Amino acid sequence: MNRALLNAVEAADSIGLTGHIHPDGDCVGSCLALYRYIKRVYPEKTVRVHLELPPENLRVAPSFDEIETEFVKPERPYDLFVVLDCSSAERFEPAKELVEDATNVFVIDHHMTNTHFANDGVILPNASSTCEVLFDLIDEDEIDNEIATWLYLGIIHDTGVFKYPACTEHTMNIAGKLLSKGVVAQRIIDDSFYRKTYEQNRLIGDAVTRSVLMLDGKMIYSVVTLDDLAKFGAQRKDTEGLIDQLRLTKGIEVAVFARQDDVDTYKISMRAIDKVNVAAICAEFGGGGHMFAAGCTVKGDLADAITQIAAMVMLQL
Ligand code: AMP
Ligand code: MN
Ligand code: MN
Numbered sequence: 001m002n003r004a005l006l007n008a009v010e011a012a013d014s015i016g017l018t019g020h021i022h023p024d025g026d027c028v029g030s031c032l033a034l035y036r037y038i039k040r041v042y043p044e045k046t047v048r049v050h051l052e053l054p055p056e057n058l059r060v061a062p063s064f065d066e067i068e069t070e071f072v073k074p075e076r077p078y079d080l081f082v083v084l085d086c087s088s089a090e091r092f093e094p095a096k097e098l099v100e101d102a103t104n105v106f107v108i109d110h111h112m113t114n115t116h117f118a119n120d121g122v123i124l125p126n127a128s129s130t131c132e133v134l135f136d137l138i139d140e141d142e143i144d145n146e147i148a149t150w151l152y153l154g155i156i157h158d159t160g161v162f163k164y165p166a167c168t169e170h171t172m173n174i175a176g177k178l179l180s181k182g183v184v185a186q187r188i189i190d191d192s193f194y195r196k197t198y199e200q201n202r203l204i205g206d207a208v209t210r211s212v213l214m215l216d217g218k219m220i221y222s223v224v225t226l227d228d229l230a231k232f233g234a235q236r237k238d239t240e241g242l243i244d245q246l247r248l249t250k251g252i253e254v255a256v257f258a259r260q261d262d263v264d265t266y267k268i269s270m271r272a273i274d275k276v277n278v279a280a281i282c283a284e285f286g287g288g289g290h291m292f293a294a295g296c297t298v299k300g301d302l303a304d305a306i307t308q309i310a311a312m313v314m315l316q317l
Contacts, residue, residue: 004122005082005137008106009038012079014046016102018095019130020086022237023054025157025192030084030108030130032063033150034138041142048074050095055237057192061149077101083118085130085154087111087288108133110158110166113279113288125290128166129158135174148181149188156189160244164292165274196241203232204242207257214310217251218317221306223258223266236261247271254278254313258302266302268309269295276316281309 009015017035019027031049038047053069071094081102086092086109092099099105107114107121110130114123127133131154135143143151155175159167162175179185196204203224211222224239232238239259246255255271268285270278272292279294285305287296298305 001139002122002137004120005106005108005134006139008080008082008104008120009042009045012045012104014074014076014078014080015048016074016078016081016095016098017047017049017084018081018086018092018099019051019084020091021052021093023051023058024085024240025058026129026131026154027051027085028054028058028064028067029150029152029154029157030134032061032067033131033134033147033154034082034084034108035066036063036144036147036150037138037142040144040147041139050098052094055240057195057240058153060153060188060192061146063146063150071095071098073098073101077103080104080106082106082108083121084108084134085110087113088115089117108137111288112290113283113294126166128164128168128171129154131155131158132171132174135177140177143178143181145182148178148183152178152183152185153188153192156193161189161193166290197238199232199234200238200241203228203234203238204245206232207239207242208245211246211249213249213252215254215314215317218253219256219310219313220246220249220252220254221256221258222246223260223302225260226263243269243271247273253317256306256309258298258306260302261297264299266298266305267295268298268305270309276313281312284308284312 017031019031035049050068081099105118107118109123110127112125131151207222243257257269258266272278279289282294282296285296
């Protein structure tokens with residue numbers, strides 16, 4: 001076991017935790033697993049999790065309610081800030097001042113595009129998830145049912161429920177150990193991953209219906225505008241899962257989904273089957289991620305951006 005994280009925690013009296021903006025399963029899972037672990041093993045220390053409010057489907061264990069969604073500076077700066085599942089300083093924007101004020105910053109991550117923004121940490125680009133990296137940094141004997149539940153959540157979300165190539169024998173061994181801690185797999189998988197609200201299902205169905213094939217059927221693309229969200233009474237985060245549906249279209253190599261976040265701002269999600277490095281394409285637009293799952297934000301003309309993306313995909317096919 002690598003004790004780097006625990007050494008940093010043991011040297012601190014107050015610890016802040018954060019992850020990336022628009023928190024996903026791995027981000028929430030890793031932050032709350034570490035939060036619970038510190039509370040359990042080091043009850044004398046002060047620990048707080050600062051995150052934007054995550055979507056409700058990620059509420060799989062009680063400490064979800066202990067997330068602090070206001071990024072208020074503490075009376076005294078934190079001795080240690082642990083930043084999880086976050087590839088660059090821009091991605092933890094709301095917590096930036098709190099992190100900068102901290103005496104020590106420790107990063108735990110698995111993004112190949114991580115910018116190494118902190119002095120200390122463990123970044124393993126081949127790991128399935130930040131939760132997998134975190135599992136190897138804590139004492140297995142101290143993992144209780146709730147910590148196991150949060151770690152399991154992160155692993156299933158970042159592996160698409162154990163199917164992406166980054167899901168290895170090691171990942172499955174960890175998942176097995178988490179089951180031995182009493183994790184109720186079906187509940188977590190169905191409630192957090194597959195179950196959709198009525199509004200979400202209608203929005204996803206509509207976006208799939210409007211999707212277009214490009215590059216001789218090798219690329220599929222769809223978009224959800226602010227008007228679409230309003231039409232279905234849906235919120236931004238209700239588009240989660242849409243890209244996975246597009247990705248399952250037979251014959252495609254790349255799926256692209258654009259969600260309008262503001263009049264001229266679009267969040268782009270990209271997924272590749274196994275030929276195209278979409279992290280490299282998203283990096284061209286200031287984003288990043290993993291070889292086969294990446295994202296970026298574009299401002300300005302969406303059609304222009306999609307044309308550029310298609311050209312970059314074509315070069316890799
Ligand atoms: P998404 O399409 O938002 O589900 O993101 C897919 C993967 O790319 C996730 O691992 C994200 O953390 C990463 N990602 C998404 N957007 C960005 C961005 N703007 N910058 C860096 N990484 C990103
Ligand atoms: Mn994430
Ligand atoms: Mn992750």
